[in-house]
Amino acid sequence: MHYHTLMIFSAVLFLAAQIYAQQNPTPHQKVLTPEQKVCQQEHQSWLAHHQQLQSQAKGIFDQEIAQEKAGDCTGASSNNQYIAGFGKLADAAEESLKSYETTIHELLIRAPQMPGAPTAGPAGPALTSPQLIAEFDSVENTWRQYREIACSAAFHQLDGGTGGPSFRAECELRLTRNHMRELDLIYANVLHL
Numbered sequence: 001m002h003y004h005t006l007m008i009f010s011a012v013l014f015l016a017a018q019i020y021a022q023q024n025p026t027p028h029q030k031v032l033t034p035e036q037k038v039c040q041q042e043h044q045s046w047l048a049h050h051q052q053l054q055s056q057a058k059g060i061f062d063q064e065i066a067q068e069k070a071g072d073c074t075g076a077s078s079n080n081q082y083i084a085g086f087g088k089l090a091d092a093a094e095e096s097l098k099s100y101e102t103t104i105h106e107l108l109i110r111a112p113q114m115p116g117a118p119t120a121g122p123a124g125p126a127l128t129s130p131q132l133i134a135e136f137d138s139v140e141n142t143w144r145q146y147r148e149i150a151c152s153a154a155f156h157q158l159d160g161g162t163g164g165p166s167f168r169a170e171c172e173l174r175l176t177r178n179h180m181r182e183l184d185l186i187y188a189n190v191l192h193l
Helices: 003-024 034-070 077-107 128-157 166-188 188-192
Strands: none
Touching: 003 188, 034 077, 034 166, 034 188, 077 166, 077 188, 128 166, 166 188
16 A cells, blocks of 8 residues: 555656646757857957956056056155156056057947847937047047146246246146046946946
8 A cells, every 4th residue: 555655656756746847947058040150159259358358447447546656756856856757647648548548449349239129228319439429539638638737727827937847747747647537437337337
């Protein structure tokens, strides 16, 4: 009798499993089209390059901030030394900024989109890569004009005195570093996510 009960119980479990399987079929795995497979491969390649660019941008940014923390012109004692020191640091910061801008430019190239993917979000249509880059270029051109005017004003505050050139270079240095911080904020999505 015990064997018979066990057989009935096993049969009931088997039938229950069959009924459950019919009511809850396993989802079929979606098969990608050849175009979707190519897009998926392009996306993986884009992602690897994107991560490399993010690492590069972080290195540029961190190096400039480390230079700032180390101190600027700490050993200078004469006006000529300040002019030379701030001038050299401002030139180096400008080169860092140009490298940072170039990297952001490349980061603004959007990932390949899967055929049929939506091109708009809740806030409206997404900008294309060329539109994002044109917007970035406009920001940078406008900022460079601002820096030129602001640092000319800093120079003029010393009424043509000998401290004017070093103050102008210091202004350029500080505004350039601050702008790198601004870019880090404005473009955080492409730089850090």
